[in-house]
Amino acid sequence: MEQDIMEWVTDLVSLTGRQAERQEMEWSGTEREFGTPLPADFKEICEVFGRGSFCGYLELLLPVDATDPYSLVGRWNALKRRWDRPQVRSLFEPYAVFEASGLILWGESVTEASYYWLADASKDSEEWPVVARTDPLEEWHRFDMATSEFICRVLTDGEFRPFSIARNVARPFFESHP
DSSP states (O other), X not given: OOOOHHHHHHHHHHHHXXXXXXXXXXXXXXXXXXXXXXXXXXXXXXXXXXXXXXXXXXXXXXXXXXXXXXXHHHHHHHHHHHTTSHHHHHHHTTOOBXXXXXXXXXXXXXXXXXXXXXXXTTSOGGGOOEEEEXXXXXXXXXXXXXXXXXXXXXXXXXXXXXTOOTTTOSSOOEEEOO
């Protein structure tokens, strides 16, 4: 039987030894901007971990002020502003920027890997696959799994190529950023 989605969040907390106080975040404005709820496990991870990075490598985009260029909505708006340029569109083929369906960036790595949901507002967000690539010019990889499972596999599964950092990190950790 498959592991429950929220069990992956619990595993992530356990793996990293995270013991910080939970940070309630305002999701309604962000979800109103997108016109759809976001995956519950992602929201839980953001509230449990807050701003920072996993192993100094993978950083989540949070639902802060939409004018913040590093927020979920800020990054989405920046991509939408550039979307009419053919060279930008070609970098994302065969996908498109989210407009009821398409890509929503939720995380990035220090090595230019990008992590998206292939979102569809007409479907349950818990079913959105993760699509990712290691570099803006590399091929896309699709994973039919929850965000929390994807992050756990990046941190712990040495065979989760090309995204795993398990062989480079002795023990997963989370580093908070101000």
